[in-house]
Amino acid sequence: MRRTVHITGVALVSLLAWQAVVTLADLPRFILPGPDLVFVTFWTSRALIAEHALVTAAEVLLGLGLGAALGFASAILLVASPLTRSVLRPMLVFSQAVPVFALAPILTLWLGYGLWSKVAMALLIIYFPVTSAFFDALMRTPPGWLELARVMKASPGRTLWRIRVPAAMPGFASGLRLAAVYAPIGAIIGEWVGASQGLGYLMLLANGRAKIDLMFAALIVLAVLTLLLHAAVDVVCRRLWDG
Amino acid sequence: MTAPPALHLSGRATIDGAPIFGPISIDAPPGEWTCLLGPSGVGKSTLLRLLAGLGDEVAFDGKVAAGDGAPLGGRVALMAQADLLMPWLDVTANVTLGARLRGMAPQRGRAREVLGRVGLADHAAKRPHALSGGQRQRAALARTLIEDRPVVLLDEPFSALDARSRALMQDLAAEVLAGRTVLHVTHDAAEAARLGHNVLLMTAGGVSCVTPPAAPTPRLYDAPETLGFQGRLLRLLMEAR
């Protein structure tokens, strides 16, 4: 409750500041439209914005789900044996040397202008943070628990599955929280490189036609969607892992 | 449970070239409770870990053996100062962890019985964070009990408890672990005076055996002979170099 009041308060102050800048500096609306105009545009174009927002949301959610699953599996493989670690780790490090943004045109070339090139982009951008957060947590199992398992004559596989993985879930959760913020970035970049749908596409389109108010409306919807996604992931993580 | 063996360890241990203890020799008779009393840092935990088959970081030059000549692996249960309960499991699941780690079905009936013995029957479905420190150590004791190993190694398991909980836990542990070979590492002379059938004093100078009162364990904490023995142990600790 106090948090809601707090957030609403901050949002109101920001809107006032925005309006004040527009009014006082006498900015033309094709540079920075005021919040009033952006809201009117949002309302009159709500069907259009919703249509594109749905596409971006689908890209983000698919990218997040697949990237999280892939990151989970990769971290497990990394800790499972020194052999997989020696093969996978250099690949991971090298992949980090390639700027993910630079891959967007290639992904569009390979996967087309549709949904999947954006899903792949979102996936790639969150894959490393999820993998490394989970991997680090898996490598930091409290030694007392591992020794207990050894004295109990546990097999390494069961120790991994019953102790190390559950003990590392808070680490996985922090990776997911980061991913919830990164995934929309990936989807938008993918849309900028080549798309006919989505909020990123809509922003470029609006920009080209000097509809700056529509651009801002799309931008704000994107920001709100990202915040909601982050909050949802946070709630799920807290429920499941008290992290 | 198979017949409890005697325990023997002799030799010296180093970590990265730094001496930890020894050369020393300790023996724990079969089916009895042996306290290994010593100040912090003399290497008691290291010694216990060697007996448990742990301590990969320790360079040990000597011999660890059971009196019957058979390997110790798989015959040992370990209970440490930290309760090592998994926060994501309830008490029953924590107590039956060993079976599941070995790929066997958890013995829920046994768990209920053991939890009853340690007085946690009403807490079986709780998570560890909902328990007091004393209750958590009881759960750890139940987890140790259900393993049903003939050798039980205790590394200061009661030292974080308040005086009353500690005395109650000492009574309980003495009762439920009776008949097993127990090696109990402690820095508390009062605890050794209450629980040990045998008391080994471990100091930087080596290990010596101190004969405790004849009274059965757990000895009364305020009986004159217990207090007298406690005082003697403390004096020996103080006079050791």
Ligand SMILES: Nc1ncnc2c1ncn2[C@@H]1O[C@H](COP(=O)(O)OP(=O)(O)O)[C@@H](O)[C@H]1O
């Ligand atoms: N992993 C380790 N690496 C280096 N030194 C260690 C390690 N474990 C214990 N020691 C040292 O060995 C000595 C004995 O430790 P420990 O066996 O825990 O003693 P105690 O249980 O009697 O207090 C201490 O001086 C401690 O600093």
Ligand SMILES: [Mg+2]
């Ligand atoms: Mg110790």
